[in-house]
Amino acid sequence: MTVILSQLGEFEVPVGPAEGLWVEPAEATAMSGWELRPEGLCRGDVCVPVPPGKAETLTADGKINLAAFWDHMGMPIAHSADGDVWALGEGAENRTAELRSLEAPDFTQPDLAGVQHSLSDHRGKKILLATWASW
Amino acid sequence: MSVWQKLYDELKDQNFIIIAVAMDSEADAARPWIEVAAPDYPVLIDRDHRVAELYNMVNVPQAVWIDETGTIVRPAENAGAYEGFRAMDLETWTMPDDELATTINAQATYIAAVGDWVRLGAESGHLFDADQARARTATASNESAQAHCHFHLGQYLLRHGRETEAHEHLAEASRLHPTSWSIWRQAAEKNETGLAASAEFWDRVKALGDDHYYPPVELAGMPK
Numbered sequence: 001m002t003v004i005l006s007q008l009g010e011f012e013v014p015v016g017p018a019e020g021l022w023v024e025p026a027e028a029t030a031m032s033g034w035e036l037r038p039e040g041l042c043r044g045d046v047c048v049p050v051p052p053g054k055a056e057t058l059t060a061d062g063k064i065n066l067a068a069f070w071d072h073m074g075m076p077i078a079h080s081a082d083g084d085v086w087a088l089g090e091g092a093e094n095r096t097a098e099l100r101s102l103e104a105p106d107f108t109q110p111d112l113a114g115v116q117h118s119l120s121d122h123r124g125k126k127i128l129l130a131t132w133a134s135w
Numbered sequence: 136m137s138v139w140q141k142l143y144d145e146l147k148d149q150n151f152i153i154i155a156v157a158m159d160s161e162a163d164a165a166r167p168w169i170e171v172a173a174p175d176y177p178v179l180i181d182r183d184h185r186v187a188e189l190y191n192m193v194n195v196p197q198a199v200w201i202d203e204t205g206t207i208v209r210p211a212e213n214a215g216a217y218e219g220f221r222a223m224d225l226e227t228w229t230m231p232d233d234e235l236a237t238t239i240n241a242q243a244t245y246i247a248a249v250g251d252w253v254r255l256g257a258e259s260g261h262l263f264d265a266d267q268a269r270a271r272t273a274t275a276s277n278e279s280a281q282a283h284c285h286f287h288l289g290q291y292l293l294r295h296g297r298e299t300e301a302h303e304h305l306a307e308a309s310r311l312h313p314t315s316w317s318i319w320r321q322a323a324e325k326n327e328t329g330l331a332a333s334a335e336f337w338d339r340v341k342a343l344g345d346d347h348y349y350p351p352v353e354l355a356g357m358p359k
Contacts, residue, residue, distance in 0.1 A: 005287050076277070076284040078307075081300060085291055089284035092275035095191070099210070099272050102265055104201045105189040109179035112162055112169055117177045119154065120205070126151045126253055127201040130139060130214055131181075131192060133157055134164040135320045135331045 004066075005087040006031050020057075021067035021086055028066050032088060041069055048073055104129070136172035142246050143176050150203070151253045152176055156186045158195055158317050160290050164329055183290050187317055188283040191273035194316040194349070200252060200262075208252075208262045210272040215245025216349040217358050221340060237358050244356045261354060271353075282312030289322070316348070 002015040011031045013023055025036040034041045036059070040049035048069070050058050057068045067086065070077040076089030098105055104127075108118040119127070136155065143153050153176040157165040162180045169178050186192065190199055190211045198214035201207055219234035230238070252259040263271060289304030305322035312318055319339070320331040340348055351359050 003291070005291055010291075074277075076281040078281070078284045078288045078304065080288065080292060080297075085288060087284045087288040087291070089280050089287070090188075092277050092280040095189075095275040095280060096272075099189075099191065099207075099274075100269050102207045102268055102272075104199065104205050104207050107186055107189055109156065109181050109185065111177055111179055112166060117154070117179055119201075122152050122154065123205050124150070124203055126149075126203060126256075128139075128151070128153045128198055128249055129156065129186070129190075129201060130153060130198040131156045131158055131186060131195045132136065132168075133195045133317065133320070134159050134168055134329050135323075135325060 002083070003085045004031050005085070006033075007088070007090050008033060018060075018065075019083075020065040022060070022063045022065050024062070025064055028064050032066060034069070036064055041073075136168060136174055136178070138242060138246060139176070140172055140174050142249060143174070146250060146253045147176075149253050154179065156181045158184050158187060158321065160293065160321055182294075183287050184283070184317055184321070187315075191275055191279070192317065193273075193312075193314050200249070202256075207268055207272075210263075210268055212271070213349045213352050215242045215352060215357075217241035218348045221348065225337065240356075241352070241358050244354060245352060248354050278311040279315070282308040282310075282315065282318060284308075285311065286318055 001012045002021070004011045004013060004021070008031060013027050013031070016022055023031070029035045034043045037047065040047045041064070042048070054072065058065055058072065066088065067077060067079075070088055073091065075091040077086065079086045104119060106118060106120045108116050110116050119129070139153050139155060155174065155176065155178040157178065157180050159165040159180055160182045162182070165180055181187070192211045194213070196214035196216055197211050199207055199211050200209035217238045219230050219238035222234045223230050248261045252261055285304040286308040289301045289308060292301035292304065302322065305318070309315070309319045309322065320336070323331040323336060324333045325331050326333065351357055
């Protein structure tokens with residue numbers, strides 16, 4: 001099994017057999033938010049077409065190569081030396097556009113007791129989102 | 136955190152909440168601080184620095200003001216810290232009196248501004264309009280986005296006992312995003328009190344020269 005760390009969480013999936021990150025389209029969607037449609041790989045209204053010259057590196061045998069797609073889209077990606085853990089990041093342009101909309105990006109994190117809290121739980125109040133650290 | 140709690144005590148009946156997020160890869164490192172402050176607002180543990188990634192934060196303390204509609208009215212900025220520590224005597228760990236006074240005053244000024252916003256809302260003189268807020272929003276770069284990817288992977292490997300490989304990715308993250316003190320200090324060597332305050336830290340601070348460790352906050356009465 002291969003571990004995938006994405007913006008949506010931590011996932012364990014069977015991968016392979018070729019080099020890259022070949023996964024079932026449904027799994028790709030659950031892990032990344034991107035969905036394979038006839039017009040390409042899509043998230044919301046945005047679709048990235050599969051260029052004819054690259055079709056074989058991106059899709060084969062009903063699977064898609066998420067790593068190759070991430071490279072193709074110019075999005076950040078990193079993996080362990082053994083290829084058993086992959087991190088799929090959000091692209092800088094998307095991140096900046098999201099922040100410039102001024103809608104505060106939502107997140108969910110645990111407190112010390114393990115209770116999950118989301119920023120959006122407190123919609124309707126003024127929020128001071130303040131970071132600190134022990135170090 | 137005790138200053139935040141005092142502020143929260145004064146303002147919690149004003150439709151206001153503080154959400155504190157610890158950029159700490161281990162909850163146990165943050166735990167004693169939280170137990171001493173005993174805050175009654177949420178304090179979250181962000182082991183992968185996800186909030187820093189989302190808001191393009193590079194140091195602590197940084198804060199964002201978010202209004203009732205979920206709109207950012209002051210983007211991520213230094214939350215009132217002043218870098219008086221740069222004048223610290225490293226033999227005695229003491230700060231000159233004037234630098235200490237400036238540090239205390241800067242924090243008080245910032246806290247007062249938060250109180251002003253909570254009480255006055257849109258009438259507060261400390262808010263940015265949308266264009267001003269956008270102009271002050273830190274942008275992600277391809278390098279900083281890639282850095283957070285390596286950081287995320289490095290933290291996972293660290294949690295799974297793969298220290299050598301983890302530190303390669305954490306070092307790569309810092310190399311790609313050198314202005315992030317959070318990425319560097321999280322992975323750096325800590326002293327007996329848990330602070331990343333080694334000789335290497337002080338060398339990095341010295342190397343800033345005229346650049347700021349805590350950029351001045353754009354508020355009346357703040358030190359430059």
